Amino acid sequence: MSNLKISKLHKHFGAVDVLKDINLDIRTGEFVVFVGPSGCGKSTLLRCISGLEAASSGSIEIDGQVIDDVEPAQRGIAMVFQNYALYPHMDVFGNMAFSLKMQGLAKDEIRRKVEAAAEKLQLTPYLDRLPAQLSGGQRQRVAIGRAIVRDPKVFLFDEPLSNLDAALRVRMRMEIAQLKLQLPNTTMIYVTHDQVEAMTMAQRIVVLKDGKVEQVGTPLDLYERPQSQFVAGFIGSPRMNFFTGRHAETFKAHTVGVRAEHLDIVGAGGVWSGKVVYSENLGADTFIYADIGAEAPVVVRQPGKSVFAAGAEIALVPKARELHLFDEAGRPVPK
Amino acid sequence: MKAGSMSKFRTGIMALISLAFILPLLFLIGTAIRTRQDYMMSPGGLPRSFTLDNIVGAWTQAGLGQALVVSLIVAVIACIVCASTALAGAFWFRIHQGRVARGLNVLLVASYAIPMVAWLIPVFVMLANARLLNNIVVAGIIAGVASLPFAIYLIHTFFRQALTTELLEAAALDGARVLKVFWYIAVPMSRPALASVVALVFVWTFGDLLMAATLLQGNPQVYTLTLAATTLSTREEVNLQGQAAAALVSLIPVLLVFMVAQRSLAAGFGAGSGK
Amino acid sequence: MQAVKRRGWRRALDGGLVLLVPAIVLETLVLFLPLVHVAYRSLYDWQPGSVSTFIGFQNYQHLLADPEFWQVIGNQLFYLLGLPLWVIAPLVVAFALREGVWRPGLFRSIYFLPAVMSPAIVGLVFRTLLATDGPVNAALETSGLGFLAHPWLTDVTYVKPVVIFLVLWASFGTGVLIFSAAFAAVPQNIFEAARLDGARFWSEFWHIAVPSVRGTVFLWAMFQLVCIFLFMFGWIYVLTGGGPGLSSATMDFFIYQQFMRFGFYGTAAAQSIALVGAIVLFPALGYGARALIETCVKRRRT
Known part of the structure; x- marks a missing residue:
């Protein structure tokens, strides 16, 4: 069943078109990630769903009901903000209870709901603390708890981890994934510019670019079958190698893309050859950067500790099945 | 001068400046608690008498x-x-x-x-x-x-x-x-x-x-x-x-x-x- | 589609005009309407307790022909000579307080004391201190510096500079505080870098510190400018009574006197409007001067 349906959504700020003809169908209980470079409109799209921003045209439905004119608080959505947006003068309990208080719930019911949510998020010992007395991760959990108590149909996250350090980000990513398991019927929409976050958390990813949906699909879909050069380059790390000109002519395409792990190093007679510029040894993998006369050095991923000195001659063979061919417009060319 | 070190010279100047703010207040207190005769003897000197009459009177x-x-x-x-x-x-x-x-x-x-x-x-x-x-x-x-x-x-x-x-x-x-x-x-x-x-x-x-x-x-x-x-x-x-x-x-x-x-x-x- | 439809979060927080109404009503009743009224009445032969008649710009003509008015304007311009002192003194001290001083917070608090004390009361203290037979002169005599003793407040030559120094005394601590806050907001490593480059106190001050807080310097100068026109009444009233003659009177004191003491409401109204004009004119000149200086600096750099 479709939980959230967005049709023909447009949004412009003055003369600037931020969102152009967005159509999306999100199922109940799905975890969907909006990803894209900054300025692609992903946050604006999330804000249109939340009602914090009004769409210029088009409509949004939740559970079959058009909510375009419904106020943010009445849409059955909850949102976790980038900077948490905790009320600084209220303790954790007060922050989590505020929306229930605004709904006019009875005191003991509020207490019961807040305590249940705090239990779920291991916040019980901190209920009487002020936000300033909490660590970054705890604040993040309070922000989530504040959303949980409302028992929303749709749960929105706006780059919630971007203010945390790297280690904490990985841990919170796991916690949010676990939270999703605990709330199987709650739809979650998560906005990030970090494709790793998108790949690890999403059931489906929506890639946005310049206010348009570039591709929708599961993480592996996007990785293996990118529908545009942009998606191919955006998803995956290290970035996909792209060649144009004579390197691409061999394959009768405008652009050829190949991922670092889909290049084999051969002794001689490879498709491309050149010199090693630099190599990065990460322990489990080694990334070798080689100059083969293309615009940028090509990255090759080798398992284990391969040793290539700078300047060493190298020949490369791409795995033919893993090549991505694109035309001038960046659209895929059938092989 | 070296960074981070205390400078007696600088502190001294700051203390001198603060006299401009403390002395008028001290003068006010001194004048309020001394007798009229004492003040007339040396208006710029230190008080040699103490009285609360002025304050009570005012x-x-x-x-x-x-x-x-x-x-x-x-x-x-x-x-x-x-x-x-x-x-x-x-x-x-x-x-x-x-x-x-x-x-x-x-x-x-x-x-x-x-x-x-x-x-x-x-x-x-x-x-x-x-x-x-x-x-x-x-x-x-x-x-x-x-x-x-x-x-x-x-x-x-x-x-x-x-x-x-x-x-x-x-x-x-x-x-x-x-x-x-x-x-x-x-x-x-x-x-x-x-x-x-x-x-x-x-x-x-x-x-x-x-x-x-x-x-x-x-x-x-x-x-x-x-x-x-x-x-x-x-x-x-x-x-x-x-x-x-x-x-x-x-x-x-x-x-x-x-x-x-x-x-x-x-x-x-x-x-x-x-x- | 409707032309303009307020939606989004701002709609949820729409309204609430009731919150703004008290501020508007109070300011209108106490500040704006009276100002309009003064402007209107400055065209009348306005006297307390008598029928006033419309006399056009006669009040203003009288004003322009009145040597006392021009004397007071002259006083105000003279006081403006104190502006560099009022700006530079707290700036230097705030800079020096940044480091190398024992308990800078204590000194800042002491300097800040005048900000909370009534100008009228402090004026009273200084009137006594600076009286011709007062303690300052007495102390100078007894310490053999009698040649420095002067009739500070009763001599036309000395009274205005004395007022300038008293304004410095009164505003110094606030200036130090504001500049200290401004210095604290400047990345400290530019000072360290300057010192590594061999800058000494004064070169660091002029080349690094002042340019890095020049916005605050300008605002403080404008603030002092407005103060010298608007908030001098308490000082002048108690300290000198505008005297000797009118040689230390400021505009606000002069207007108060015309109004409360002599009952020349019409003249006082015209003077008030002139003061409003000055309050608009001088900061405007200040902004103009800043714009001019900045274009000159830019041109020299390119």
């Missing part, structure tokens, strides 16, 4: 006890009027940023530059016609409005930093309407800014002479402390020691406020720097 002669009560009432009314009005107005300006709202904001803040003498003349005439002169409640309200432009500016500056758009959005999502956001979020949050405003308005109203000398000068029963102390000083029969005693008494409340609310006062003035 207290009774100028009715300083009553004046203190009047000053407190006027200052408290001014603080309440100014802080509550400015808080509500500044909040409205925080959540409305259209062209009209911005224009109104500029207008209400720029009125800081309207000279007090200019608006005080018609206010005086108007109050005289309404028989509201020498009324401490009215004087308190007007003193509060006199500080309103600065207070709106100060609290608005605070809200622009502390009451972020994200926080307002969170409140909207939580289902709070404008008055509830004001009451449950803006008001409790604004404590530091409010403390600054209250401390400043108190100090300004307490030390004001112009408004008091215009609006309250008709009845010695409603003289503020500042007005009473300065009026006393213009009476021929009162000696220097009496004046000093009156001045000293009238400074004590603000010095107390200064010690308690120094940080808030400093923050208030800091906000005036337009950072």
Whole structure:
């Protein structure tokens, strides 16, 4: 069943078109990630769903009901903000209870709901603390708890981890994934510019670019079958190698893309050859950067500790099945 | 000089400068507690006598006890009027940023530059016609409005930093309407800014002479402390020691406020720097 | 589709005009309407307790022909000479207080004391201190510096500079506080870098410190400018009574006297409007001067 349906959504700020003809169908209980470079409109799209921003045209439905004119608080959505947006003068309990208080719930019911949510998020010992007395991760959990108590149909996250350090980000990513398991019927929409976050958390990813949906699909879909050069380059790390000109002519395409792990190093007679510029040894993998006369050095991923000195001659063979061919417009060319 | 090290030279200069602020106060205290004869012998020297007669005399002669009560009432009314009005107005300006709202904001803040003498003349005439002169409640309200432009500016500056758009959005999502956001979020949050405003308005109203000398000068029963102390000083029969005693008494409340609310006062003035 | 439809979070927080109404009503009643009234009445032969008649710009003509008015304007311009002192003194001290001083916070608090004390009361103290037979002169005599003793407040030559120094005394601590806050907001490593480059106190001050807080310097100068026109009444009233003659009177004192003492309401109204004009004119000149200086500096750099 479709939980959230967005049709023909447009949004412009003055003369600037931020969102152009967005159509999306999100199922109940799905975890969907909006990803894209900054300025692609992903946050604006999330804000249109939340009602914090009004769409210029088009409509949004939740559970079959058009909510375009419904106020943010009445849409059955909850949102976790980038900077948490905790009320600084209220303790954790007060922050989590505020929306229930605004709904006019009875005191003991509020207490019961807040305590249940705090239990779920291991916040019980901190209920009487002020936000300033909490660590970054705890604040993040309070922000989530504040959303949980409302028992929303749709749960929105706006780059919630971007203010945390790297280690904490990985841990919170796991916690949010676990939270999703605990709330199987709650739809979650998560906005990030970090494709790793998108790949690890999403059931489906929506890639946005310049206010348009570039591709929708599961993480592996996007990785293996990118529908545009942009998606191919955006998803995956290290970035996909792209060649144009004579390197691409061999394959009768405008652009050829190949991922670092889909290049084999051969002794001689490879498709491309050149010199090693630099190599990065990460322990489990080694990334070798080689100059083969293309615009940028090509990255090759080798398992284990391969040793290539700078300047060493190298020949490369791409795995033919893993090549991505694109035309001038960046659209895929059938092989 | 080397970085990080203490400089006796620099500290010495700072101490010398601070004498310019301490000595007049010491002189005031010294004059208030010494006898007239002692002062006449060496006005610039150290006191060689001690008496509380001057202070007691000034207290009774100028009715300083009553004046203190009047000053407190006027200052408290001014603080309440100014802080509550400015808080509500500044909040409205925080959540409305259209062209009209911005224009109104500029207008209400720029009125800081309207000279007090200019608006005080018609206010005086108007109050005289309404028989509201020498009324401490009215004087308190007007003193509060006199500080309103600065207070709106100060609290608005605070809200622009502390009451972020994200926080307002969170409140909207939580289902709070404008008055509830004001009451449950803006008001409790604004404590530091409010403390600054209250401390400043108190100090300004307490030390004001112009408004008091215009609006309250008709009845010695409603003289503020500042007005009473300065009026006393213009009476021929009162000696220097009496004046000093009156001045000293009238400074004590603000010095107390200064010690308690120094940080808030400093923050208030800091906000005036337009950072 | 409707032309303009307020939606989004701002709609949820729409309204609440009731919050703004008190501020508007109070300021209108106490500040704006009276100002308009003064402007209107400045065209009348306005006297207390008598029928006033419309006399056009006669009040202003009288004003322009009145040597006392021009003397007071002259006083105000003279006081403006104190502006560099009022700005530079707290700036230097705030800079020096940044480091190498024992308990800088204590000194800042002491300097800040005058900000909370009533100008009228402090004026009283200084009137006594600076009296011709007062303690300052007595101390100078006894310490053999009698040639420095002067009738500080009763001599036309000395009274205005004395007022300038008293304004410095009164505003110094607030200035130090504001500049200290401004310096604290400047990234400290530029000072360290300057020192590594061999800058000494004064070169660091002029080349690094002042440019890095020049916005605050300008605002403080404008603030002082407004103060010298608007908030001098308490000082002058108690300290000198505008005297000797009118040689230390400021505009606000002069207007108060015309109004409360002599009952020349019409003249006082015209003077008030002139003061409003000055309050608009001088900061405008200040902004103009800043714009001019900045374009010159830019041109020299390119």
